[in-house]
Amino acid sequence: MTAIAAAPQTLAAAHPSKIRNRVLWTVQIVLGLFFIIASGGPKLFGQADALRTFQTIGWGEWFRYFTGLVEISGGIGLLVPRLNAPAAAGMSITMICAAATQAFVLGSPALALFPLILVGVFAWIAYERRASFATFTDLVHR
Template identity: 55%
Template sequence: MTASAPSANFSTAAAHTPGKIRNRVLWTLQIVLGLFFIIASGGPKLVIPNTLMENAPENLTIPIGLLIFIGVAEVAGGIGLMVRRVSGLAAAGLSVLTVLAAATQAFIADKPAMAIFPLVLAAIFAWIAYERRDTITALVR
């Protein structure tokens, strides 16, 4: 007997959907990291950008407009992590943002040891984006 090939009608979205436990872990990470980016990371850049510029010398080389733009991107990414339809895209965007933050820490602020945390976050966001890739392909369609 010959083995039959998988059906061509198999849904690709179902093939990329994580299992029940992995889905819970992902949602827990997405909510915790989303709240972190809204409250602790992006929020202060929008509410008190001048105070941040005065208290963090490494931010003195970053124009205040760019700092506000980064804050908006972080808050939007944090909100996007908690919205099912755009969670994969938000995670991909935050992955890029945190890699750029690591590069800023390493090269502009001249503190390469401070780049470890953003790189760990980038890896977590890349994993979330990979697991939520069905939402990205759904947006493309």
């Protein structure tokens, strides 16, 4: 009997190809700017639609500010190379919570579809940028 040893996965195997890297950066920039400007900003600065939505949720103003800060932080994290994988993973969790809120608290299950699609996109980004998890943990442990 012969045993075949699996080749060790190197850090280079975790890096996407040149075209995939460009597609990833394009998606990250678009989503990052969307969450900074169009999603988190209105929550943080009190746009009328955001105020009504969070009044319906009924958790108070602190939750609107918290959600706005989380979305802006996630958007910024998508634009920073060392933070893009952890930010994408965190935004996946945020979008799961957003979909659950749309479906169960606000009673609009059809509107939960967009956050669920974003969960898949953010999970893909986190997987493709998984090498930055090591960079992030090194940064945290310093």
